[in-house]
Amino acid sequence: MKYSGYILLAIVWLALPFVLERHAIDLLVFCGFYAVAGAGVGFLLGQGGIVNLGQAAFYGLGAYSSAYCTVQLGLPAPVGILTGVVVSLCLAFLIGRPILRLSGYFLALATLALGIICSNLFYEAEFITGGTLGIPGVPKLSVLGFALDTPTKFYFLIWPVAVLCVLSMRSLMSSRIGLAMQAMRDAPEAAMVLAIDISRLKLWMFLISSVLGSVAGSLFAHYVGFVNVDSFGVERSIFFLLVPVIGGAASPAGVLVGALFVGLVPEALSVLGDIHRVLFGLALVATVVFFPDGLIGLLKRLADTCIPARRQALKMEQSR
């Protein structure tokens, strides 16, 4: 009974690719990329209170590493993904150490600046990235000899990866390190008194976030088969940030909800013409102002008031 909701979700998830048309499955795959990269941003935001406006930089590093290694050097796909992760870790370490000393607005704007600098460098480093022409012909991924060459097949790779990310965030949060992170977020001075090394903790979180961004980027490159600079601009970073903000940064599962929203709603609104961007922006503003816990907070509140069993449980908890 307790898990019925999850089982239902899993059945719906399994059934979706067989019901939907190709374009819709394609969109759902993109939601998966948003979920993985957004999970990193959400981790920083929810557990560390750090606004990261530069995730597209790591997303781009992952994508270009995969594309360059497989197309130009002819290496197998896992090497490309690993290269992306290593390069991202190096950048995150080198740039993270100094900028994580900043806090609040300054840190947020430093990450935004990092995103713009990297997107400029992607333009300029034509010998690696191909500039505006990009790198075409990135090979499809294959797992155990099974080629992931259709949206449906990729769908069954990306979403388990996303859910795995969320689950590992969850277990990390309830571990000793996770508790230290929450202490750091809510009362930095008190955390320091308890001998929590804040700068190291922040650096770790930034490294984790960059790895997730890079992996998402690599998978994106293999899925689309073509990378160019347009995919890694500031707007992409903002979208990655929106994933946890809209979904609810405090809970890791919020990332999944947020990714669906960010991936599907603009598309659904686009039938209205150019006005859809305005509506999307307003939806974001409304979420920040009216639902500080994001959509997942809203869903929880709805569930608490609408499902009798949950209402009962809540009452018992309160009266205790």
Added chain:
Amino acid sequence: MSMMLLAQACATGITNGLIYALVGLGMAVIFKGSRLINAMHGELAVVGAATAVYCVEIAMWPTWLAVTMGMLIAMVLSTLVDIGLVRRLFNRNAREESFLLLTVGLGFTFSAAVLYVFGREEHLLPAFGDEIYEVAGAIIREQTIWIVGIAAFILIGLKLFYKYTDFGLAMMAASIDPDGAATTGINVRLMRTATFALGGLMAAVAGLLVTPMIGVSYQMGPILTLKGFAAAVLGGLTNPLGALVGGITIGLLESLSIVYISSGLKDAVALSVLIVIMILVPDGILGRSGRKGG
């Protein structure tokens, strides 16, 4: 030849730098009066400029009226944002990141609205004058002289406003120590609204001044915000003179990097400097001595 190129680069750098300084000044005004970084500042500038363009090109209004309208719209918009949204977050005691996300989201909305109304093209405003001067081999347009004059006027005006008028002092007090200000009879909320109105006006002025030179387009908001912010941080955030020095520094760095490095890397150079400055000199290049009000 190369001296001429250098002179021209310097002239361009200083002109652009003054624009960044004006954007930065506006952000500094909002920071001074509310302790918030207004991440939609560049978009407010774009909205102000786009309104003026609309009035000139489509409604066929005289330029002075269109410019006034642009300033008014940006002011009203900024005021409404404070009354409708920022106040709500203040009442909830929201954390810094919520304010940042709010202004980022509003910036996105504004630029989307400009895209919806104007499309993707760039639009120019008529310049204040068409004269062209030559100084040390560099060509300087009359618009540049106007920008210098207006920037100086605003700088001195702001300095006097915050130093000598009760209103200016009250606006600063309301943000530095809200409880203390409230006990001395200052309406803290009203002061914050006034701060936002002033900030919106400043944004529009910067946008209107840049539009005769670089056409206004929906996507120039974030980069204006960032460079303005870089200018303000470089100068120490609450020191108006600092924003001026910071803006010109960034403008010069940028135009010199176009000449000596690559035109595609000018933003990268300017923003790298921003990161380095924030880390190494958090009080700005003028140091603490020049800072007043926080």
